[in-house]
Amino acid sequence: xxxxxxxxxxxxxxxxxxxxxxxxxxxxxxxxxxxxxxxxxxxxxxxxxxxxxxxxxxxxxxxxxxxxxxxxxxxxxxxxxxxxxxxxxxxxxxxxxxxxxxxxxxxxxxxxxxxxxxxxxxxxxxxxxxxxxxxxxxxxxxxxxxxxxxxxxxxxxxxxxxxxxxxxxxxxxxxxxxxxxxxxxxxxxxxxxxxxxxxxxxxxxxxxxxxxxxxxxxxxxxxxxxxxxxxxxxxxxxxxxxxxxxxxxxxxxxxxxxxxxxxxxxxxxxxxxxxxxxxxxxxxxxxxxxxxxxxxxxxxxxxxxxxxxxxxxxxxxxxxxxxxxxxxxxxxxxxxxxxxxxxxxxxxxxxxxxxxxxxxxxxxxxxxxxxxxxxxxxxxxxxxxxxxxxxxxxxxxxxxxxxxxxxxxxxxxxxxxxxxxxxxxxxxxxxxxxxxxxxxxxxxxxxxxxxxxxxxxxxxxxxxxxxxxxxxxxxxxxxxxxxxxxxx
Amino acid sequence: xxxxxxxxxxxxxxxxxxxxxxxxxxxxxxxxxxxxxxxxxxxxxxxxxxxxxxxxxxxxxxxxxxxxxxxxxxxxxxxxxxxxxxxxxxxxxxxxxxxxxxxxxxxxxxxxxxxxxxxxxxxxxxxxxxxxxxxxxxxxxxxxxxxxxxxxxxxxxxxxxxxxxxxxxxxxxxxxxxxxxxxxxxxxxxxxxxxxxxxxxxxxxxxxxxxxxxxxxxxxxxxxxxxxxxxxxxxxxxxxxxxxxxxxxxxxxxxxxxxxxxxxxxxxxxxxxxxxxxxxxxxxxxxxxxxxxxxxxxxxxxxxxxxxxxxxxxxxxxxxxxxxxxxxxxxxxxxxxxxxxxxxxxxxxxxxxxxxxxxxxxxxxxxxxxxxxxx
Ligand code: SF4
Numbered sequence: 102x103x104x105x106x107x108x109x110x111x112x113x114x115x116x117x118x119x120x121x122x123x124x125x126x127x128x129x130x131x132x133x134x135x136x137x138x139x140x141x142x143x144x145x146x147x148x149x150x151x152x153x154x155x156x157x158x159x160x161x162x163x164x165x166x167x168x169x170x171x172x173x174x175x176x177x178x179x180x181x182x183x184x185x186x187x188x189x190x191x192x193x194x195x196x197x198x199x200x201x202x203x204x205x206x207x208x209x210x211x212x213x214x215x216x217x218x219x220x221x222x223x224x225x226x227x228x229x230x231x232x233x234x235x236x237x238x239x240x241x242x243x244x245x246x247x248x249x250x251x252x253x254x255x256x257x258x259x260x261x262x263x264x265x266x267x268x269x270x271x272x273x274x275x276x277x278x279x280x281x282x283x284x285x286x287x288x289x290x291x292x293x294x295x296x297x298x299x300x301x302x303x304x305x306x307x308x309x310x311x312x313x314x315x316x317x318x319x320x321x322x323x324x325x326x327x328x329x330x331x332x333x334x335x336x337x338x339x340x341x342x343x344x345x346x347x348x349x350x351x352x353x354x355x356x357x358x359x360x361x362x363x364x365x366x367x368x369x370x371x372x373x374x375x376x377x378x379x380x381x382x383x384x385x386x387x388x389x390x391x392x393x394x395x396x397x398x399x400x401x402x403x404x405x406x407x408x409x410x411x412x413x414x415x416x417x418x419x420x421x422x423x424x425x426x427x428x429x430x431x432x433x434x435x436x437x438x439x440x441x442x443x444x445x446x447x448x449x450x451x452x453x454x455x456x457x458x459x460x461x462x463x464x465x466x467x468x469x470x471x472x473x474x475x476x477x478x479x480x481x482x483x484x485x486x487x488x489x490x491x492x493x494x495x496x497x498x499x500x501x502x503x504x505x506x507x508x509x510x511x512x513x514x515x516x517x518x519x520x521x522x523x524x525x526x527x528x529x530x531x532x533x534x535x536x537x538x539x540x541x542x543x544x545x546x547x548x549x550x551x552x553x554x555x556x557x558x559x560x561x562x563x564x565x566x567x568x569x570x571x572x573x574x575x576x577x578x579x580x581x582x583x584x585x586x587x588x589x
Numbered sequence: 590x591x592x593x594x595x596x597x598x599x600x601x602x603x604x605x606x607x608x609x610x611x612x613x614x615x616x617x618x619x620x621x622x623x624x625x626x627x628x629x630x631x632x633x634x635x636x637x638x639x640x641x642x643x644x645x646x647x648x649x650x651x652x653x654x655x656x657x658x659x660x661x662x663x664x665x666x667x668x669x670x671x672x673x674x675x676x677x678x679x680x681x682x683x684x685x686x687x688x689x690x691x692x693x694x695x696x697x698x699x700x701x702x703x704x705x706x707x708x709x710x711x712x713x714x715x716x717x718x719x720x721x722x723x724x725x726x727x728x729x730x731x732x733x734x735x736x737x738x739x740x741x742x743x744x745x746x747x748x749x750x751x752x753x754x755x756x757x758x759x760x761x762x763x764x765x766x767x768x769x770x771x772x773x774x775x776x777x778x779x780x781x782x783x784x785x786x787x788x789x790x791x792x793x794x795x796x797x798x799x800x801x802x803x804x805x806x807x808x809x810x811x812x813x814x815x816x817x818x819x820x821x822x823x824x825x826x827x828x829x830x831x832x833x834x835x836x837x838x839x840x841x842x843x844x845x846x847x848x849x850x851x852x853x854x855x856x857x858x859x860x861x862x863x864x865x866x867x868x869x870x871x872x873x874x875x876x877x878x879x880x881x882x883x884x885x886x887x888x889x890x891x892x893x894x895x896x897x898x899x900x901x902x903x904x905x906x907x908x909x910x911x912x913x914x915x916x917x918x919x920x921x922x923x924x925x926x927x928x929x930x931x932x933x934x935x936x937x938x939x940x941x942x943x944x945x946x947x948x949x950x951x952x953x954x955x956x957x958x959x960x961x962x963x964x
Binding site: 106116285 | 823915948
């Protein structure tokens with residue numbers, strides 16, 4: 102886990118100060134111009150029986166849909182059809198190239214939205230099931246599923262993303278509830294995080310998808326009354342009239358969730374966006390475009406389960422994405438870099454000796470190759486052992502390994518083996534004498550595309566960096582048939 | 590001290606607080622908190638911990654919604670309707686029970702009109718009689734036993750458990766059947782629900798093993814796989830799987846071995862300690878005399894004292910209230926104030942933490958320089 106020691110210290114600090122501590126300076130998540138915010142309550146025990154859903158792209162204009170008896174198919178599908186037709190309309194109205202983004206308060210709500218989508222996406226159209234419902238279910242499942250790929254932003258569980266940006270004075274387990282989490286990050290005037298979180302636990306309802314059992318007891322009585330009154334009828338007007346007490350109760354509760362989700366979203370939006378978040382969003386956008394093309398082909402086939410081959414591919418893809426996101430975060434954000442240092446995944450030090458022009462003849466080779474050498478003076482002994490492979494943070498293509506280290510004074514010497522050649526007519530840059538240099542062991546992966554902030558503007562994100570710096574070098578010791586470009 | 594005497598002592602300790610009888614769920618849930626002696630004593634004394642938590646001013650919200658309960662009952666009756674039709678079909682899939690050879694018996698209604706513990710004891714006897722017949726290889730013996738009652742020794746007392754549908758005899762093995770109403774969606778079960786279900790199955794299996802042993806049969810006759818029946822996808826159509834419970838059984842046995850020793854429990858319970866519903870302060874003092882081991886995992890363990898213990902741990906400033914990883918990050922330094930003193934001064938409480946203290950002060954410096962601080 103990244104940042105474990107720093108996180109532990111920040112939790113302790115937060116508990117004592119009564120206030121969450123920042124774990125990030127930047128938002129490592131793109132928020133779309135028009136995300137769709139959703140909160141929902143489900144009937145406890147049932148897998149997908151929505152009592153009520155509130156959704157919309159405008160905080161002031163929430164759409165409420167309530168099913169006073171979601172176990173009744175007609176009543177349930179009236180809610181689902183409306184929700185999904187609005188959902189498809191939202192998706193279709195987005196500008197070309199913009200993928201939809203679904204924002205939920207917590208992971209349980211996202212899982213629930215997945216189930217709702219899954220419960221309709223294979224249904225035959227007709228008998229009360231509208232075509233938009235099936236299509237909307239497919240879209241929704243796709244968006245929530247994609248979220249399993251690290252860095253994807255098509256579906257957001259605020260608890261997870263808030264907890265990645267702020268560390269509270271409670272446990273990770275307790276952070277899974279949005280109300281208490283918000284209380285730590287943004288406690289009401291005059292209250293400590295702990296006090297506010299405890300009262301959110303006691304008085305507030307969870308943001309969904311399950312309300313509190315005590316609340317359910319009252320609701321159960323209203324539903325029973327409603328069912329007695331309608332006596333089997335499902336006529337929309339009658340349901341709407343008789344269902345008013347249920348509707349009111351569900352609406353009041355969902356309104357609280359709605360406000361909480363928007364509050365959480367505002368907190369995230371207020372953080373400046375990290376440069377690579379935009380780039381990851383561009384990938385979401387590509388993926389969405391491909392999906393749209395596919396799903397609108399009439400004979401599009403969907404599998405209930407991922408095939409074994411696809412699963413293997415997916416796993417590899419996700420691991421790679423994970424590595425890349427981790428590396429991108431520490432490039433983008435100084436606080437994430439500190440977390441990596443604390444966990445022994447990175448180090449920074451003053452360059453006390455630099456030999457960028459060093460050339461050697463490696464054992465078993467005839468020609469001289471470029472092997473720049475740098476010694477860093479550290480404040481603490483290096484947590485990275487000898488021979489560790491490291492990447493220079495200012496130019497990740499510049500890669501080497503620790504070839505020497507001393508404990509006192511704490512120093513490491515790093516020999517650069519890759520990224521030593523001229524690229525596109527430009528000389529390679531290296532750590533400079535008398536400057537701070539930062540290295541990480543986090544391997545951004547073969548196919549990485551990491552754009553770096555301008556050297557003079559490290560940690561700011563006022564503009565994107567030219568593409569050239571993001572191109573990986575091809576030189577390597579393991580391709581002996583290629584002549585070494587830097588040979589003397 | 591004899592078991593009876595000890596039971597009397599536990600009774601006296603409970604004072605005027607209401608009692609609850611443990612069930613498979615509570616026995617299984619206690620596995621999540623194996624180090625907590627407070628919970629063990631309170632449970633051995635059958636203290637109604639949710640009442641106790643209320644008295645202590647830290648009530649825990651109700652655990653189950655009426656909707657969930659209703660659906661659970663609905664599913665169980667769906668599985669068992671038409672003479673166990675679905676149950677038998679699933680058993681056939683899982684353990685090759687040939688349908689014509691099925692004879693089921695419902696052990697839910699005891700002939701005597703008794704309630705409570707007495708009823709359970711009687712039903713346990715009837716279950717034993719049915720099991721005897723079954724194990725004697727009588728070709729006409731019922732081999733699917735609904736609502737059988739078996740017993741388990743926990744902390745020196747006997748707990749009676751009602752099995753969803755007990756067991757079934759085939760190829761010399763008895764199987765425990767557990768009926769759960771959480772869904773299997775696209776052939777997958779939510780692991781959060783599966784874990785407690787597996788533990789409960791282990792509790793049932795162990796109690797069946799003990800019951801057989803008491804009857805002079807080999808406990809080996811009980812399969813360590815349980816048959817789990819759940820609704821498939823989004824309606825109430827049953828589907829099934831077998832659950833391997835061996836790991837949970839081992840954990841359970843270990844735990845019960847420890848809980849079983851009366852003398853050990855006795856040593857943990859201070860002489861003359863009593864709880865009282867009338868006096869909150871007195872009650873809290875008494876509870877505080879029982880050593881606990883609060884961790885945030887308690888919140889998920891079904892222990893009703895979780896909010897109370899958490900509040901105490903937070904008041905005291907224990908790092909463990911922030912999670913086990915936090916507790917472990919600072920070695921033996923386990924109080925919030927001490928961790929911060931160390932991080933701010935770089936001075937370690939002992940030479941063993943010198944490196945840690947230096948790391949912390951360094952990390953803190955980097956953190957502040959990078960723009961860290963309160964939200
Ligand atoms: S909540 Fe308290 S009594 Fe319950 S297991 Fe945890 S520490 Fe023990």
